[in-house]
Amino acid sequence: MSYQSRKQIILKILDEKGDVDVKELAQVLETSEITVRRDLGTMAADGLLYRTHGGAMKLSLVNQPISFVQKSAVNADKKDHICRIAAAQIQDGDVIFMDCGSTVFRMCGFIRDKRIKVITNSLPVVHELLNSAVSINLIGGEVDAERQAVHGSMSIEHIRRYQADKAFLGVGGISVEKGLSAVSEKEAEMTLSMAANAQVTYLLCDSSKLGKDKYLTFAPLTLVNVLITDEQSSEIIQAFTNVGVKVLR
Amino acid sequence: MSYQSRKQIILKILDEKGDVDVKELAQVLETSEITVRRDLGTMAADGLLYRTHGGAMKLSLVNQPISFVQKSAVNADKKDHICRIAAAQIQDGDVIFMDCGSTVFRMCGFIRDKRIKVITNSLPVVHELLNSAVSINLIGGEVDAERQAVHGSMSIEHIRRYQADKAFLGVGGISVEKGLSAVSEKEAEMTLSMAANAQVTYLLCDSSKLGKDKYLTFAPLTLVNVLITDEQSSEIIQAFTNVGVKVLR
């Protein structure tokens, strides 16, 4: 197998899995570890990947602060369950908002082949979808390094210029009593703006956040058309359904 | 079997499988390896396939756009020379525009410790400066995956909302006769907008681009207040100075 053939395979695996190791690639490519090391070295020099000890990572995953990567990986199974359901609500041709939450980010892996337009303020979402079938519009404004997202009054104005079919949003906390709550006023504003400019608003929320409130209550449950969750308790689901929120799980 | 017959068969196999090897083709075509090598050589020269060691690949699998990192690394010494001079023009407290050029991007390394605000449409610039002393505003709009930048009418509007002290811009080509020229109308628009909303406009241009024009002439030299270049020829520098462009080198 030639270097170019191996290169294509390596890039494909990196795109799918985000990172690889030398031993695994040597096995998959049916070649020696030193050949794989040379290939990875060449590809790193060409700016195609990031070389780590024992393997390599996709460039787009490297420049994210640990905090976002770790946060996104917490309850990954639950989040992926939610994201599969969310992705199934999206048809080719849709225009969708995606906010900067760690659950919403994981939707990227499930929508990359869809011919849709994504409007987002999240830098990780942009990076993840850059080389995909998705067309991207990025909301402008002040960049928040910690959250890797754009916020502020300029962002709010920008969002108002768009009209989306669907919005996929996360929150810090949600309960029947208090409605939606957040830990950041900026994020709350973004959530409100995206919801206001979409036909249908989906809330992606894993079970760890249901029934729990954060310091800033910023919207009633009526902001949400559909709640997508992994929560299995009938009582909790019923409580939301009783106040008019459709629940998918 | 004639060359034309073999060619059709080779192209058919490439289309089906994406890649081929010389031995396999020799067997299928019932000819010698050297004949196959000659055929592949001719076809590669004609731009029909990509010759690899031991075989060939379909062009579409190989023709990836040159990465931004690779482009930025071309003439790195010249670019860094220019960027050092550019960085020296910036004081703490400044608000500056930075466009999406590969030379401008290299300025990041020289300004990361300055307490300034950067307004940019370049994703690599944002990533490079995220964990630095710099405050960043990101221009919103449609994301161009190849250039990793944001463009479009929404972006133009967004830029107009800001007033910067300085703008640091690149161009595709520049000459005394034709003025500034570009290979992309989108980038030309961004350059014009940033220049229109800055007090002082700096053009970063390495010697390989001086005196050379691209297909779209989009602005006269008067758009530029200061040209920063690595060019050492007194004649060329004088030519620019004669038409009112201050030159730093």
Add this chain to the structure above:
DNA sequence: TTTGATTTGTTCAAAAATAATCAAAATTTA
């Protein structure tokens, strides 16, 4: 800080592939 395990990258030899040269065979042209 030390130590053992793991990984990396260099060196070298072997294997594989390429390209140049030349002669033979096949095809085309007059």
Add this chain to the structure above:
DNA sequence: TAAATTTTGATTATTTTTGAACAAATCAAA
């Protein structure tokens, strides 16, 4: 039909790639 031209295949020298071996570097645990 013969001469000229083109194509093909064999041989050989050169280049490229690969894998083994090993010293140096890195990592994580003690």
